[in-house]
Amino acid sequence: MTFGKPHRHYRQTDSTNSRARELAAAGAPHGTVVTASEQTAGRGRQGRTWTAPPNKALLYSAIVRPLEERHVMLPLAVPLAVCEAAEQLNPDLACKVKWPNDIHVDGRKLSGVLIEARPQDGWAVIGVGLNVAIAEEEFPEELRETATSLGEVGIDSARKALDVRLTKWLAAGADEVLAAWRERDALKGREVGWDGGSGVADGVDDRGYLVVVTPAGDRIAVGAGEVHLTRF
Ligand code: BTN
Numbered sequence: 210m211t212f213g214k215p216h217r218h219y220r221q222t223d224s225t226n227s228r229a230r231e232l233a234a235a236g237a238p239h240g241t242v243v244t245a246s247e248q249t250a251g252r253g254r255q256g257r258t259w260t261a262p263p264n265k266a267l268l269y270s271a272i273v274r275p276l277e278e279r280h281v282m283l284p285l286a287v288p289l290a291v292c293e294a295a296e297q298l299n300p301d302l303a304c305k306v307k308w309p310n311d312i313h314v315d316g317r318k319l320s321g322v323l324i325e326a327r328p329q330d331g332w333a334v335i336g337v338g339l340n341v342a343i344a345e346e347e348f349p350e351e352l353r354e355t356a357t358s359l360g361e362v363g364i365d366s367a368r369k370a371l372d373v374r375l376t377k378w379l380a381a382g383a384d385e386v387l388a389a390w391r392e393r394d395a396l397k398g399r400e401v402g403w404d405g406g407s408g409v410a411d412g413v414d415d416r417g418y419l420v421v422v423t424p425a426g427d428r429i430a431v432g433a434g435e436v437h438l439t440r441f
Pocket of ligand 1: 223224225226227248250251252253254255257259267268269270311320321322323336337338339
């Protein structure tokens, strides 16, 4: 079940996730990848926008079908694939994952993942934005201190590396995904807060929920759909 064939590239589009969703709805096969040099309305998680200067980031969306029970680990598996691709391309990097599926290097965000699933139609689109060659001054001012980039790496090499690593991690078993994710957990032991609560992060449970120990000592598990971390 490989990724990258077929591959469709746009010089400019509103959102590669939107193009991939259209292709999926029209019956495009598993592994279809859509990329763009530039997005005019890139989407992030929780209604945020995703921006990148033209030709400086990998803007990548891939179709997964059929969507099966084993794909419950998709939100954890995708960032692992991004981490491995990034470290292959720049061996000086050590990537961590910030629950639920951001990729960080030295505390700065390198990449984000937006998965849009249509279980009733049996497919999902994996969207990955990976900062490849964005200089610090090219990030919007509010991201300058918190975002980072891969370095001197070609965007096409990044795409191919991600195709290969996604193929690997989507075939991996839940135990392997969870073990690898726990090795890279950026939040463990850190104080986290969200609208409605706060506590100390203590890893992920076997469903991929974030486990938090509250000030009262209770251990609670929160799902990515339920909470939006406001600090960490
Ligand atoms: C996030 O960190 O909030 C997720 C960002 C995901 C951005 C990527 S860029 C390629 C794909 N197309 C989109 O519109 N969004 C995703």
